[in-house]
Amino acid sequence: MHTPESRTSQSRTSEPHTPQSRTSEPRTSESSGSPLRSGRWEPGRSVPARTLTPVLGPPLSLPDPARATHVQFRRFAGCPVCNLHLRSVVLRHEEIERAGIREVVLFHSPADELREHVDHLPFAVVADPAKALYAEFGVEAHRRALLDPRAWPAILRSLLRGTWELLRGRGRLPATSQPGGRLGLPADFLIAPDGRVAAVKYGEHVYDQWSVDELLALAAPLRESS
Numbered sequence: 571m572h573t574p575e576s577r578t579s580q581s582r583t584s585e586p587h588t589p590q591s592r593t594s595e596p597r598t599s600e601s602s603g604s605p606l607r608s609g610r611w612e613p614g615r616s617v618p619a620r621t622l623t624p625v626l627g628p629p630l631s632l633p634d635p636a637r638a639t640h641v642q643f644r645r646f647a648g649c650p651v652c653n654l655h656l657r658s659v660v661l662r663h664e665e666i667e668r669a670g671i672r673e674v675v676l677f678h679s680p681a682d683e684l685r686e687h688v689d690h691l692p693f694a695v696v697a698d699p700a701k702a703l704y705a706e707f708g709v710e711a712h713r714r715a716l717l718d719p720r721a722w723p724a725i726l727r728s729l730l731r732g733t734w735e736l737l738r739g740r741g742r743l744p745a746t747s748q749p750g751g752r753l754g755l756p757a758d759f760l761i762a763p764d765g766r767v768a769a770v771k772y773g774e775h776v777y778d779q780w781s782v783d784e785l786l787a788l789a790a791p792l793r794e795s796s
Contacts, residue, residue: 609705609706609707609708610708610770610772611707611708611759611767611770612767612770613767613768613769613770614766614767615766615767616764616765616766616767617632617633617759617761617765617766617767618765619631619632619633619765620632622674622694622696623696624674624694624695624696625681625684625685625688625695625696625697626685626688626689626695627694630672630674630694632674632761633761633762633763633764633765634672634761634763635763635764636763637670637671637672637763638670638671638672638760638761638762638763638768638789638792638793639671639672639673639674639759639760639761640666640671640672640673640674640758640759640760640761640785640789641674641675641676641707641758641759641761642673642674642675642676642756642757642758642779643676643703643704643707643709643754643756643757643758644656644675644676644677644754644756645677645678645750645752645754645756645776646677646678646679646744646745646748646750646752646754647677647679647683647684647686647687647688647744647745648687648742648743648744648745649677649744650725650728650729650731650732650744651721651724651725651728651776651777652677652756653728653731653732654724654727654728654731654777655756655777655779656675656691658781658782659673659693659782660691660692662782663692663693665782665786666782666785666786669786669789669790669793670789670792670793671760671785671786671789672693672694673693673694674693674694674695674696675688675691675693675694675695675696676695676696676697676698676703676704677695677696677697677698678697678698678699678701678704678750678751678754679697679699679745679748679750680697680699681697681699683745684697686742687742687744699749699750701750704754707757707759708757708772709754709755709757709772710754710755710772711751711753711754711755712753712755713753714774714775715753715754715755715773715775715776716752716753716775716776718774718775718776720774720775720777720778721775721776721777721778724776724777725776725777754776755772755773755774755775755776755778756773756776756777756778756779757770757771757772757773757779758770758771758773758779758780758785760785760788760789760792762792763792768788768789768791768792769788
């Protein structure tokens with residue numbers, strides 16, 4: 571499926587500006603190095619209704635007819651950079667829920683492996699080891715995920731934080747083998763209760779995602795119109 575050149579939701583909304591997600595070089599598959607077809611979504615597209623099964627907790631509906639849903643595509647279970655970002659979401663999760671937003675986070679690890687890494691998180695986490703949803707939503711991988719210098723400060727912070735957690739006996743190392751790869755790029759989707767994609771961001775490197783403040787700003791119009 572081919573869609574027009576990628577752009578973040580910020581180019582389609584009047585909300586506060588956040589960095590656009592653009593690239594001038596082809597994305598490549600981790601396994602083959604061949605260019606990936608562009609399957610990126612645009613704001614306004616509708617998400618087909620479905621039921622997702624988290625690794626913990628009851629099944630959930632996507633879209634959620636009662637509130638907006640923020641879907642995050644992350645990397646593998648125990649990913650240090652993913653954990654660094656999710657800590658910021660955990661700290662403000664009550665604020666996010668008060669704003670009428672449900673958090674759903676996807677990882678491309680098996681459910682049994684993922685469960686032991688996310689049992690402390692207060693939101694739904696879904697395993698997609700076949701990366702079927704990643705492919706459907708146009709979420710890609712590229713070596714630039716780790717090689718982009720903009721990602722390096724976050725990578726360093728995440729490794730230091732992960733090491734400290736391990737020394738305290740509170741952390742877990744990721745599996746040595748990662749069949750889904752280590753070069754995944756993050757993506758954020760804000761889905762309205764009617765299934766419409768209100769905003770979308772495809773990350774340019776491993777730590778390129780919406781902050782909580784950006785998420786709240788993007789979701790504010792949805793709440794005002796409900």
